[in-house]
Amino acid sequence: MNVADSAPAMNNLIGSDADSQRTLYPYVTGTSVVGIKYKDGILLAADMGDYLACHDSGSYGSTLRYKTVERMKSVGKHSIIGASGEISDFQEIMRYLDELILYDNMWDDGNSFGPKEVHNYLTRVMYNRRNKFNPLWNSLVLGGVKNGQKYLGTVNMIGVHYEDNHVATGFGNHLSRPILRDEWHENLTFEEGVKLLEKCMRVLLYRDRSAVNKLQIAKITEEGVTISQPYSLKTFWNFAAFQNPTVGAEGSW
Amino acid sequence: MFRNQYDTDVTTWSPAGRLFQVEYAMEAVKQGSAAIGLRSKTHVVLACVNKASSELSSHQKKIFKVDDHIGVAIAGLTADGRVLSRYMRNECINYSYTYESPLPVGRLVVQLADKAQVCTQRSWKRPYGVGLLIGGLDESGAHLYYNCPSGNYFEYQAFAIGSRSQAAKTYLERKFETFVDSSRENLIKDALFALRETLQGEKLTSSNCTIAVLGIGEAFSTLDQETVQRLINEFEVVGEDPPAEASAAPDQSDGAEPGPAAAAAAAAADDDDQETPAADQGAAPMDI
Numbered sequence: 001m002n003v004a005d006s007a008p009a010m011n012n013l014i015g016s017d018a019d020s021q022r023t024l025y026p027y028v029t030g031t032s033v034v035g036i037k038y039k040d041g042i043l044l045a046a047d048m049g050d051y052l053a054c055h056d057s058g059s060y061g062s063t064l065r066y067k068t069v070e071r072m073k074s075v076g077k078h079s080i081i082g083a084s085g086e087i088s089d090f091q092e093i094m095r096y097l098d099e100l101i102l103y104d105n106m107w108d109d110g111n112s113f114g115p116k117e118v119h120n121y122l123t124r125v126m127y128n129r130r131n132k133f134n135p136l137w138n139s140l141v142l143g144g145v146k147n148g149q150k151y152l153g154t155v156n157m158i159g160v161h162y163e164d165n166h167v168a169t170g171f172g173n174h175l176s177r178p179i180l181r182d183e184w185h186e187n188l189t190f191e192e193g194v195k196l197l198e199k200c201m202r203v204l205l206y207r208d209r210s211a212v213n214k215l216q217i218a219k220i221t222e223e224g225v226t227i228s229q230p231y232s233l234k235t236f237w238n239f240a241a242f243q244n245p246t247v248g249a250e251g252s253w
Numbered sequence: 254m255f256r257n258q259y260d261t262d263v264t265t266w267s268p269a270g271r272l273f274q275v276e277y278a279m280e281a282v283k284q285g286s287a288a289i290g291l292r293s294k295t296h297v298v299l300a301c302v303n304k305a306s307s308e309l310s311s312h313q314k315k316i317f318k319v320d321d322h323i324g325v326a327i328a329g330l331t332a333d334g335r336v337l338s339r340y341m342r343n344e345c346i347n348y349s350y351t352y353e354s355p356l357p358v359g360r361l362v363v364q365l366a367d368k369a370q371v372c373t374q375r376s377w378k379r380p381y382g383v384g385l386l387i388g389g390l391d392e393s394g395a396h397l398y399y400n401c402p403s404g405n406y407f408e409y410q411a412f413a414i415g416s417r418s419q420a421a422k423t424y425l426e427r428k429f430e431t432f433v434d435s436s437r438e439n440l441i442k443d444a445l446f447a448l449r450e451t452l453q454g455e456k457l458t459s460s461n462c463t464i465a466v467l468g469i470g471e472a473f474s475t476l477d478q479e480t481v482q483r484l485i486n487e488f489e490v491v492g493e494d495p496p497a498e499a500s501a502a503p504d505q506s507d508g509a510e511p512g513p514a515a516a517a518a519a520a521a522a523d524d525d526d527q528e529t530p531a532a533d534q535g536a537a538p539m540d541i
Contacts, residue, residue, distance in 0.1 A: 109359050111392045117352040124351050 022134040026086035027053050029062075030071045031210040032172030033082035034200050035141045036184060037150045037165045038193035041221035042143035044082045045197040046071045047205075048230055049212030064212060072218040074225040076101040079115040079144035080218055081122075084169040085157065086137035093136060096125060115144030115151040119161070127159030139169035145222050168200075171208040176200035190219070202233050254280070264376045275373050275380050278402035282384035285328035287415035287451040288315060290386040291425070291444050292397040293435045296468030297388030299326040300444040302415070302451060303461050316465045320345040321472040322355045323389035324465050328415035329402075330382035337381060341365065358389025362398045362406050370404030384414045388467060395468060413447060420450040441466060441476070442488055457485055 033046040052065035071090070072082040075097050083090040100121060104113050113121075119142040129135050139156040154169065155161035166180040179200055188196065194217055204211045213235070218227045246252050259265050260273035267273060286304040290297065303312035316326045317338040323345060327334030341361055348356035365385070372378040385400040399414065400406045410429045413421035424447045432440060441464060449457040459482035467473035476484075 107360060107363075109357070109391075111357040111359070113352070114354075117354045120353040121351055 023086065023089065023137050025053070025055065026089075026137040027055075028066065028087045029053070029137075029210070030069060030084045030087060030090075031208055032168055032170045032176070032204055033071065033084050033139070033141045034168040034172045034176045034180075034197055034204075035082065035143050035152050035154075035166065036180060036188070036193055036197060037143075037152050038188040038190060040190065041145045041150060041219065042080065042152055043190075043193045043197055044072050044080060044141060044143060044218040044220075045201050045215055046082050046084070046218075047201070047212050047215040049210070049214065050087055051210050062210070067212065067214065068230075070216070070227070072216060072227060074220070074227075075118055075142075075144075076104065076113055077224070078112065078146040078220075079118045079142060080220045080225055081118075082141040082143075082169075082218070083138045085139055089136040089138050093122070093125070093138065093140070097122075114146035114149075115142055115153070116146075118142055118144070119151070119153040119155065119163070123155045123159060123161040126155050126157060126161075130158050141167055141169060144220055148222065171204055171211075172200065175203045175207055179203065198233060202235065205233060205235065262376060263373055263379060272373060275403050278380035278382050279384075281382035282329040282402065282414055283416065283418075285331070285384075285415045286315070287413060287418050287421060287448065288326040288328045288384075288386050289411075289413045289418075289421050289425075289444055289447050289451075290326060290388055290397045290399075290409065291411040291429075291432055291440055291447070292388060292395050292409075293432050293437075293440050294394050296437050296440055296466060296471070297324070297395045297397050298440045298444040299324055299386060299388050299465045300448045301326050301328075301463050302448060303463055312461075316463050316475060317342075318465075318473045318475075319361075319387075319389070320349070320355060322467060323358050323361065323387065324467050324473040325388070326386040326465070328384050328386075328418075333381045334383040334385065337365065337368075337383065337385065340368065341387075355390070357391030358387060358396050358398070359391055361389070362387055362400060365400050366404050366406040369400065369402060372402075373404055386412060386414060390467070390469060411447075413451070415451075417451040417453060420453065421447040424450050437466065437468060437471075438484075442484060445481075445485060446488065458482065459485060 028050050030050050031047065033044060035042060035044045048067060048069055049064055050066040050069045051062040053062050054060040069087060071084065072080060073094060074080050081097070083093070097118065101113065122140060122142060126136060135157040137157050139154065141154050143152040151163065152165065152167055153161060153163040154167040166177065166184050168176045180196070183196055197217060201215055205213055213232045214230050215233065216228050216230050218225065254276065257267070257273065259267035260277065263272060263274035286302045288299070288301040290299050299316055301315045305312040313331050315331060316324060318324050319338060319341045325338055325341065344361055344364060345356045369381055372380045380402040382402060384402065387398045387400060389396060397409045397412065398406050399409055399412050410432055411425040413425060428443060432443065435443070444464060445457065448462050459478040462481065463475060464481055465473060465475045
């Protein structure tokens with residue numbers, strides 16, 4: 001059943017006029033975010049590369065256009081958010097969250113939103129937008145610590161949400177989570193946690209074509225949030241199969 | 254109070270700067286049957302007198318569960334009270350749905366007060382004729398608030414509203430300093446004592462009062478008749494001395510290991526969360 005054919009009956013839903021008002025496909029996107037719980041709180045990792053899509057009613061490839069985009073931000077005193085997907089939608093989400101935290105602070109009554117509340121609020125927002133066929137084209141990681149309780153969750157553009165000891169978005173789900181399932185354990189130290197995240201990010205760097213070698217690690221504990229300066233991972237390309245690649249086929253490249 | 258030429262509209266000030274309609278609404282609260290609230294650091298107890306209009310009828314419901322962590326006792330126009338309880342339940346549910354977290358009672362109280370204020374500033378409305386004693390929890394512990402038809406709200410350690418509430422207030426004023434660290438049992442007993450004061454000689458039995466408790470780790474519940482009668486019998490036997498006075502020292506041990514009677518009530522209350530009365534004391538059927 002082609003929905004577009006019933007346009008006269010449902011012309012408010014998916015007509016071509018309304019298309020200019022909805023996110024149909026993402027335009028400037030960031031790739032995976034990976035998050036883990038560790039002894040003192042939560043660690044998040046994300047790279048800083050954003051690709052600009054080049055569309056002509058099909059895909060045509062993309063360009064690494066922005067290389068200093070911070071895809072992780074703190075939310076209030078107790079939470080941190082990391083986003084992949086459309087960056088302009090992430091900026092919109094940050095406006096919603098900043099407003100939410102502002103009104104929460106204005107009560108000035110000793111109560112404050114923790115990571116669980118923020119995660120659920122975001123889930124409602126994402127799911128409601130999806131139901132209106134106008135999604136915020138993101139996959140989000142939301143982590144934090146409040147009153148000693150660690151929280152780590154994820155929510156994506158269709159409203160699927162869950163919590164776990166380790167979460168990831170996009171390619172991270174396929175490449176990083178298997179590593180984490182094997183090697184994550186309760187009470188990782190900070191150094192162990194960072195090493196584990198770097199291992200995940202390295203695999204993504206090798207295998208995800210939209211990953212770039214410039215990443216940040218964000219840490220949240222009861223004391224607060226720190227986001228590291230960007231840095232690069234060491235990579236190894238000196239495999240025998242890559243030496244003299246044209247030896248068996250002269251003239252190829 | 255006497256009739257005067259400034260008391261017809263809620264939006265008319267008197268020359269002395271009073272809104273008589275609002276004050277008349279507060280009179281309506283004073284005419285309702287008594288409701289009492291007390292709180293400790295961890296629990297809130299709400300108690301009220303059940304007045305039935307005749308022997309043939311049932312008594313009016315004056316205590317409402319708003320959420321697991323918030324309950325309200327009303328005095329005055331109970332119909333207005335029901336409507337406001339429904340509003341509060343709605344707010345709690347919406348907040349829980351959005352944030353997966355209980356609405357802090359202090360915020361609910363402010364929303365309610367703002368709602369009441371609107372009715373004092375619209376010519377086509379009238380003030381709510383009900384006073385609400387709201388007990389609930391938030392991040393900093395247990396709280397008791399009183400919401401007025403005027404749109405004011407106050408936080409209390411203990412308070413009483415409704416007819417003959419002054420008698421209860423006198424008792425509470427004497428004892429309130431002990432409430433902060435009081436055990437759950439003693440808090441309930443103090444509530445019963447204060448309630449008895451408002452009956453002015455009439456015998457306090459489990460059929461003419463309702464008691465509800467909530468606390469940290471204990472969802473709101475109304476005590477069933479058996480438990481209430483047992484507690485009443487206990488302090489009637491002990492004599493006129495209010496329980497907290499007699500057990501000021503055991504209050505410390507009360508915190509750790511309550512006496513046998515309290516243990517039964519506490520244990521029963523522990524499994525009461527949403528349960529139906531499973532043949533033992535403590536939990537009454539939840540009313541929503």
